[in-house]
Amino acid sequence: MAGFVARRVLLAGPTLLGISFLAFFVLSVLPGDPLAARIDADTPLSAEAEARLRAELRLDRPVLVRYAEWLVAAARGDLGRSVHDGRPVAGILREAAPWTLLLNLSALATIYGLALPLGLLQARRPRSAWARLSEGGLILASVIPPFVAALLLQALFAVRLGWLPLEGTGEPRSGFASPGGLLSHLALPALCLALAGWAFATRYARGAFAEAVPASALAAARARGLRGPDLLKHFALLLALPLVWLLGGIVPSLLSGSVIVEEAFSWPGLGRLMVQAVLGRDTPLAMALLLLSAGSVLAAQLLIDILYPALDPRLRSEGGETARAPD
Amino acid sequence: MHRTDPAAVAGAPGAASASAGVPSERPPGARSRRAGLALLGGLGLLALAAPRLASEDPLLDLRLGSARLTVPAPVPWSERRVRLEESLAPPSRRHLCGTDLLGRDVLARLLHGTRASLTIGFGATLGALLLGLLLGGTAALRPGPVDLMLGRVIEILGSFPPLLLALSLVAASGQRGILPMIAGIAAGRTAAAARFARAETLRLQGTSFWLAARASGAGPWQTARRHLLPMLEAPLLVQAAFGIAQAILLESTLGFLGLGVEPPIPSWGQMIGEGRGIAAVAWWTIAYPAAALAVTLALLLRLPKVDSRVW
Numbered sequence: 194m195a196g197f198v199a200r201r202v203l204l205a206g207p208t209l210l211g212i213s214f215l216a217f218f219v220l221s222v223l224p225g226d227p228l229a230a231r232i233d234a235d236t237p238l239s240a241e242a243e244a245r246l247r248a249e250l251r252l253d254r255p256v257l258v259r260y261a262e263w264l265v266a267a268a269r270g271d272l273g274r275s276v277h278d279g280r281p282v283a284g285i286l287r288e289a290a291p292w293t294l295l296l297n298l299s300a301l302a303t304i305y306g307l308a309l310p311l312g313l314l315q316a317r318r319p320r321s322a323w324a325r326l327s328e329g330g331l332i333l334a335s336v337i338p339p340f341v342a343a344l345l346l347q348a349l350f351a352v353r354l355g356w357l358p359l360e361g362t363g364e365p366r367s368g369f370a371s372p373g374g375l376l377s378h379l380a381l382p383a384l385c386l387a388l389a390g391w392a393f394a395t396r397y398a399r400g401a402f403a404e405a406v407p408a409s410a411l412a413a414a415r416a417r418g419l420r421g422p423d424l425l426k427h428f429a430l431l432l433a434l435p436l437v438w439l440l441g442g443i444v445p446s447l448l449s450g451s452v453i454v455e456e457a458f459s460w461p462g463l464g465r466l467m468v469q470a471v472l473g474r475d476t477p478l479a480m481a482l483l484l485l486s487a488g489s490v491l492a493a494q495l496l497i498d499i500l501y502p503a504l505d506p507r508l509r510s511e512g513g514e515t516a517r518a519p520d
Numbered sequence: 521m522h523r524t525d526p527a528a529v530a531g532a533p534g535a536a537s538a539s540a541g542v543p544s545e546r547p548p549g550a551r552s553r554r555a556g557l558a559l560l561g562g563l564g565l566l567a568l569a570a571p572r573l574a575s576e577d578p579l580l581d582l583r584l585g586s587a588r589l590t591v592p593a594p595v596p597w598s599e600r601r602v603r604l605e606e607s608l609a610p611p612s613r614r615h616l617c618g619t620d621l622l623g624r625d626v627l628a629r630l631l632h633g634t635r636a637s638l639t640i641g642f643g644a645t646l647g648a649l650l651l652g653l654l655l656g657g658t659a660a661l662r663p664g665p666v667d668l669m670l671g672r673v674i675e676i677l678g679s680f681p682p683l684l685l686a687l688s689l690v691a692a693s694g695q696r697g698i699l700p701m702i703a704g705i706a707a708g709r710t711a712a713a714a715r716f717a718r719a720e721t722l723r724l725q726g727t728s729f730w731l732a733a734r735a736s737g738a739g740p741w742q743t744a745r746r747h748l749l750p751m752l753e754a755p756l757l758v759q760a761a762f763g764i765a766q767a768i769l770l771e772s773t774l775g776f777l778g779l780g781v782e783p784p785i786p787s788w789g790q791m792i793g794e795g796r797g798i799a800a801v802a803w804w805t806i807a808y809p810a811a812a813l814a815v816t817l818a819l820l821l822r823l824p825k826v827d828s829r830v831w
Contacts, residue, residue: 204672211676219688336817338769340776341792341810344799352800449683453773467684468777471691483688487679494679 198499205495209488213267216483217260220476263480273477277469282481285466293462296455297447299379300386304394304443307387309436312398327395335392339450343385343457350381357381360459382458389450390443397442401435434505441497448486559819567634574599574628597625599632600784608802618804620794626808629786633809636780636787637816640701641768645760647706648767652713657748659714660721661740674718678711686770687779696782705770709763716759724751765820772813788813 266273272282315324337345351359358378406428419427451464459465463482470479572579576598580591597615603623611618617626659670677685682705689704690696721744724730733743772789774780780790788809795805 208672208675208679211672212679215676215680216688219685220692332818336814336821337810338772338789338813338817340773340789341806341813344792344796344806348799348803445681449681452683452687453776456777467687471687472778474691479688483680483684486681486684490679490681491675 197502201495201498205491208491212487212491213264213480213484214260216480216487217263218256220479220483221256221259272481275470275478276475277473277478282477285478286463286481286485289461289463289466292460293451293455293464295379296382296386296460296462297451299383300390300447300450301443303383303387304390305436307391308394308398311395312400313402315395315399316402331392331395334388337388339385339389339453340457342388343381343454346381346385347457360457361461382454382460385458386447386450386454390446393446394439394443397439398436401439402432405432405435430504434501437500437504438497441494444493445490448489563634563816563819564638566631567638570631570635574625574631576601595625595628595631597628599624599628599786608798608805610802611804617808618802620791620802620805621798624784626791626804629791630788630808630812633786633788633791633812636698636785637768637771637789637813640698640705640771640781641764643698643702644705644709644767644771645763647702648709648713648763649756649760651706651710652715653717655710656714656717656719657721657744660718660725661744671718674711674714677707678715680708680711682708682712682766683770683773684708686774687777690774690779696779698781701771701774701781704774705767708770709767713759713763716755720752720755721748724748727751761820765817768813768816768820 270283274281275285311327315327318324347359350357357380361378414424414427451462452467454460455462455464456468466478467482470482573593574595574597575593576596578590579593580589582589601624606619606623607621609615609619615625617630619625655670655674659667686704686708689707690700693700729747730743733747775787775789776793778793780787791809792806795802799806
């Protein structure tokens with residue numbers, strides 16, 4: 194068990210390195226002039242000015258050298274400066290990260306809060322009216338793209354009914370808004386992000402609840418007199434396992450979803466930063482963000498791989514990789 | 521052959537039953553699957569026919585001697601001609617789905633948008649599946665160091681959320697168009713396809729006929745070609761349908777963010793993005809492309825009755 198964990202952790206290092214190299218490759222090596230975003234087409238630069246700009250950005254060095262320079266600096270904690278306004282990338286990330294964390298955690302709580310009871314209901318009473326209704330809702334939620342859902346929610350709750358604010362965080366420049374204000378601004382984006390993962394999570398929970406507990410064990414527990422909440426408590430650990438597994442599958446969705454939702458609701462988090470960085474050819478910022486997101490996915494999967502055998506003794510003997518949540 | 525997995529049996533019911541000597545049975549859900557396939561085929565035909573169906577040029581223009589027969593297109597509007605005087609017209613007999621900000625007919629743009637979405641969806645999924653089969657299949661057929669290395673490559677590629685990878689690739693390429701979109705989305709989906717290919721190949725390697733073929737001396741590649749590929753048909757169809765849905769979703773998302781195909785070529789996601797500010801007053805600019813997206817996705821996802829995950 195310890196060997197398995199050690200092996201996974203050790204392999205994570207080179208994987209992370211590979212991730213950083215791929216991210217750098219994607220952002221820097223493709224055709225497309227990185228200067229194009231910064232040079233105003235109407236004011237042509239003289240040959241020397243352009244050469245100076247290229248040298249300053251080190252575009253005259255080969256790719257591997259540029260990557261090595263970035264790597265050395267990153268190891269020291271220096272992630273470069275944003276092309277857009279010259280601020281250190283690390284500082285920009287630190288500002289935006291709490292917002293994204295708040296949004297994603299709220300969405301996660303909403304997903305689990307909605308998916309678990311519904312999954313349980315659908316597993317236990319698959320033909321009831323509620324189950325059928327929720328199934329219809331699930332199908333609808335899974336074919337409406339998140340950006341459409343964002344627009345619909347905004348049009349309904351913000352424009353038509355005026356119950357909730359349209360966008361932003363409600364944080365005035367000088368201080369923080371009241372908790373109530375923050376909550377009202379958080380409501381729509383979190384709901385939108387949750388909708389994206391909710392259909393998948395509910396179906397998964399339904400399958401998990403239906404199959405996690407073997408019928409014989411269930412019958413035996415019932416025969417001993419366990420009912421309702423006691424029954425759930427008895428099998429809590431067994432039921433929790435697939436839900437932990439689900440977490441690993443949801444994290445990449447949440448990261449991708451954040452990009453759309455933050456952009457649509459002007460939420461000042463890492464996702465919106467990503468769009469700005471990529472559209473504005475802000476390579477240092479985009480690089481750091483790509484690395485962060487891929488690293489988070491890697492960390493989540495690593496956590497699951499370690500946690501799962503720890504919770505489920507049946508999986509401990511093998512040294513192989515545990516299966517992943519379906520794509 | 522009876523012990524093979526249900527998916528394979530569903531994919532080749534005739535073959536399996538014929539070899540066992542029982543009358544061929546249709547697997548459950550085949551009728552709805554065929555209906556779904558037919559509808560998708562219809563959508564594809566629509567995409568192909570769009571330039572003739574929605575155009576200001578007549579559908580038929582025949583001259584017979586001194587007589588002339590002109591049949592206008594069913595949707596007699598161009599998808600790109602700007603008519604500012606008809607900007608934001610609500611749905612009417614003249615414009616069945618209304619017009620957008622620049623006065624372009626929404627229905628015409630909707631029909632033409634089918635081409636962009638389906639082309640990119642199919643193209644990207646094809647690319648991802650080919651690359652994925654190569655990566656994952658090789659990893660499964662050659663266990664040991666090759667598997668380990670390829671497994672790391674797949675893991676590295678798969679750690680990037682597909683949207684972020686596609687976004688970065690398309691934006692970094694600096695070009696807008698169908699080919700960068702296909703390349704970017706294919707890259708984002710390759711890891712999933714590779715994992716699928718590797719898992720399926722590993723699973724099929726445990727079957728009896730694989731062992732028999734290898735025991736009688738066939739090499740891994742030969743056996744794979746003759747026995748594995750036919751067995752992969754059914755799961756591949758499932759994965760392809762799901763993949764196309766994801767690709768279309770990615771394409772529309774990128775279009776919404778402004779990175780889609782170059783205007784004036786319409787794309788559903790782009791239409792939704794363009795309608796963003798005016799949704800409250802001109803609901804038709806968003807509602808119709810959104811409905812088109814939802815219907816297409818629903819068709820694709822119901823096809824193999826696979827659970828959908830939005831990203």
